[in-house]
Amino acid sequence: MDLVVGAAPGNPQAWDALVDESPLPSPSLRSWWLEAWAERDAVRVVEVTDGGVLVGGLAVQVRRRHGLDRVELVGHPLAPDHCDVLALPGHEAAVTAAVAAWLGRGQSRIRLDGLRAGALLAGGAVPNTVTSVLDEAPFEPLTGDFADYLAARSRNFRKNVSRFRRRFDDDGVEHVTAGPADIDHHLLELRRLHGAARGADSSFLPYFDVFAAAARRGVQRGEVLLHAAVDRSGRVLAIEAVFEVAGRLSTYQSGRDVSVERGLDLSTVLLSRAIEAAVGRGCRELDMLRGAQTYKTSWAGRTRPVLTLHASSGAAGSAVERGVRSLRTTKRALTRAAGAVVSRPGPAAQG
Template sequence: MRTVTLPTLGQYQQRWDELVATMALPSPFLCSWWLEATAAPRQEFVLVLDGDDLLGGLAVSVARRGRLEWVTLAGSGPLEPDHLDVVAAPGAEERVAYAVSNWLGRPGNRILDFAGLAAGGRLARTVPGRGVVLSSTPAPYVTLPATAAEYLSGRPGALRSTIKRAEKRLAKAGYAPHRIELAGVDDALENLQRLHDSRWGDESGFLAGWPGFCRAVQAGLAAGHVGLWELRNDDGDVAAIEIDFEVAGRVSFYQAGRSTSHECRGAGSVLRYQIISAAIDSGKVEFDLLRGGEPYKADWANASRGVVHLRKGVGPAAVALIAAADARRQLQSLRGARASAASGAALG
């Protein structure tokens, strides 16, 4: 068994994607089409080989900051990929994780800044070095039942009522769900950008990664792993749009936009229910709302996984930097707590 680093997957691309599909939590953000479309300038694939057979590996980006290497997981940034982990063949998970950990922990000074980690994954458990957990975020999901009616019956009454009333009203106005094919992707992406921006504006960091996202959607559509849906009428007016990733029987909700006009109220919920219904009809087993504890997600899901952000140092200079940064965070937190307590005492 040997470990090599390559700038692209090359001849191992098909095998890599096959391994992703066999994982217990097959994240779309580990698929080659996503990694290649969102690649940073210094992206590397750390591959673990048995002869010429790919056992697995990890996709990372490596930058130099002064004396330190700064290693992040491939695709990290404004697009916020989730459930990241080492990719490994069934039965080889521990060996691959060990080999990757050895590569990350080799001599030198480096910061391992890993956001979007699957909390229960092997990488989260085997990242070498000393450091801290910067954040832990829930990622709600639901195991899909046999029928859409059964799924809907398990949702809160307010959501069921919204879907039923809005579905009738929007259908009467001529709105219907449409799944977009590759030929219509440019217009659909333009609609998403417009609706998302009108709803969120500067509050959303997503549009900062727009070029890479557009490349990923086009590549994912071509690979059959992207569901791009619109709720629109015969005049082409779009009330809602949603993009989901479909990998190994799982559907992952990624981004959406909707009209803010009063007559289109409830359109986002209607479209999402239609997407979940189609997923159930096609035999999908799970709908994942990815990271974020927003209250609306609890209406659509009934379980949750963790997504964590770890930052660790390897080598004395990196460990010292991590320790100093952690001390500053603790001091700021303490000052904030004291200020809050003093403010409360003054008001009392």
């Protein structure tokens, strides 16, 4: 086995083929996503080859802080999900061992937020590993056509989708999907609409430029889609940005015109149209990605865990990690103690 480390996959087609064959193909592992982040951050794509053939690898960001390498999944600020070591079937153990050895070199702290359930990296190959559940990601199998998908939803949900879609059409609002020729226009509109709806609370906007760079690449592949609602005057009222990778539809970010009273209705229509189109293209799963917000349960009835892995290498890295874990444990204990004090009943009234 040989190890090659670069800023992007040496053979994007071979890398993406590994993503296709992975247990849970993730948009956050696609070559176009990694290439866009490499323009902003220190991306390290660790590729494992056997006889010159790519058999696996891992993509991470590495930042130097206070004399230590801080290792995270690529795109960490934008919450990558379902990531892990990629490996050809039959090569999982060898690839994981090679990647773990690379992670264990030098002085580093490792924080991988967004690993898939059952991740190879969670098996203890990385030194000083602590793995836990970070969040839940709602999902729904798409086993038939769009009518079958709707039939599995609640009666009230089906009624709302039907009513909103009818009003959408009656008002002359058009559903369009951005292509390579108009992707820049729709990206600008997504930035505007998302900013109007979320403002300073958005964790997406500070990294919008790198998302846009990835989207331009992804739309060329048909794997990034911006579904837009456009009124008769040509004004964009709402946008839903989604990924379609390896037969999986993943919802990602959205924006809507807050001055339009029916903004939430528009978002519902766009997402339903996105699902309908994806089913027509053969997608077999809807993934709402991490975050078990209440509204997601209307769209997807199942959940899978998203994991976080904390580890370290080297004496300095291990010492810092032990200190951080100790501080984390202390904070949890203090929080529990404060909660107990607040919930403890006061003394009985004297009378």
